[in-house]
Amino acid sequence: MATxxxxxxxxLDLKRYMGRWYEIACFPSRFQPSDGVNTRATYTLGDDGAIRVLNETWSGGKRSFIEGTAYKADPNSDEAKLKILSRKNDMDDEIYKELVEKAKDEGYDVSKLQKTPHTNPAPEGEGPEDTKGVWWLKSLLGK
Structure with a gap:
């Protein structure tokens, strides 16, 4: 927990933030499969100012995803809280170590931080879908 x-x-320039971002590392979550790879998020700005979010991960060779909509908490403010992601699916080890050290300096317990595996090249298109249910629901049920 951060201190x-x-x-x-x-x-924040929302238009620059739009597009595909790759998860480089994460804290384990019951909302993501523990064997997930190539985890990424794609953001699209709608005409109404809402941000469409597509989160994808591959588990067991199948694509699982969840879609949602994000809004600024306060539309009158120019402030935004964002998650650290990367435009590329890999990161130089030295930069990664610097970012982890910065998080540690900010009071985060980085001992549980796990790097997210990615394949090169990254999967294009949607790939076969997980037909047994969305990954976050299955993870809640421990499957």
């Missing part, structure tokens, strides 16, 4: 208050991004 400091997270600083917010000021003057």
């Amino acid at each position: 400091k208050v997270m600083e917010v991004v000021k003057g």
Whole structure:
């Protein structure tokens, strides 16, 4: 748990934030499969200002996904809280170590941080879908 208050991004340019981002590392979550690879998020800005979110991961060779919509918590503010992601599906080890050290300095317990495996090249298209249910629901049920 962080001991400091997270600083917010000021003057966020939403259009620059749109597109595909790859998860480089994460803390284990019951909402994601433990064997997930190639985890990524794609953000699309709608005409109404809402952000369409597509989260994808591959588990057992099948694509699982969840779609949603994000909004700024305060539309009148130029501040935003964001998750650290990367435009590429890999990261230089030295940069990764620096970012982990920065998180540690901010008070985060990085001992449970796990790097997310990615294949090169990254999967294109949607691939076969997981027909047994969405991954986050299955993870809640421990399957």
